Amino acid sequence: MKNCWEITKCGRQVNGENVKEMGVCPAALPNEFNGVHKGNAGGRFCWAINGTFCGGEINGTFAEKFITCLNCKVFKYVQDEEERYFNVTPAQAKLKR
Numbered sequence: 782m783k784n785c786w787e788i789t790k791c792g793r794q795v796n797g798e799n800v801k802e803m804g805v806c807p808a809a810l811p812n813e814f815n816g817v818h819k820g821n822a823g824g825r826f827c828w829a830i831n832g833t834f835c836g837g838e839i840n841g842t843f844a845e846k847f848i849t850c851l852n853c854k855v856f857k858y859v860q861d862e863e864e865r866y867f868n869v870t871p872a873q874a875k876l877k878r
Contacts, residue, residue, distance in 0.1 A: 782862065784809075784824025785833075785855045793834055794824075807832045817874045818859050818867070825859050829871045843871060 785808055786792070792799030793806035808827040818825035827833045828850035829843050835853065840846040850856045860867050868874040 782819050782825065783858070784820050784822075785827040786824060788855050788858055791834060803834065806834055814871070814874060818863050820859075826868070826874060828853065828856055829874065 784794070786794040786797065786806065791797070791806065793803055794800075794809040795805055797805070797809075806827075808823040808830045810822055812823050812830065814823040814826040814829060815821070817823070820826060823830045828847060831840075831842050833840055833846075835846070835849065840849070
């Protein structure tokens with residue numbers, strides 16, 4: 782089970798190679814989605830986390846970026862692995878805790 786930073790090789794995880802330049806990604810920091818889809822921090826639920834870095838830029842809220850996330854390799858990777866246990870929205874993830 783890979784986290785988003787392992788799939789994208791963004792280098793923005795804690796102690797990652799791009800942290801000095803771009804900062805630690807909010808998906809890689811402890812947050813309310815730790816453990817969703819068995820990920821570390823929000824690493825397997827990054828589409829639900831504000832301020833993640835995708836497509837060469839920092840993205841906004843879940844509502845603002847979700848359509849783009851539907852075509853993301855991380856989203857598809859986690860969806861394929863989780864199958865019927867896949868959570869799309871933050872509300873779904875919170876209900877299943």
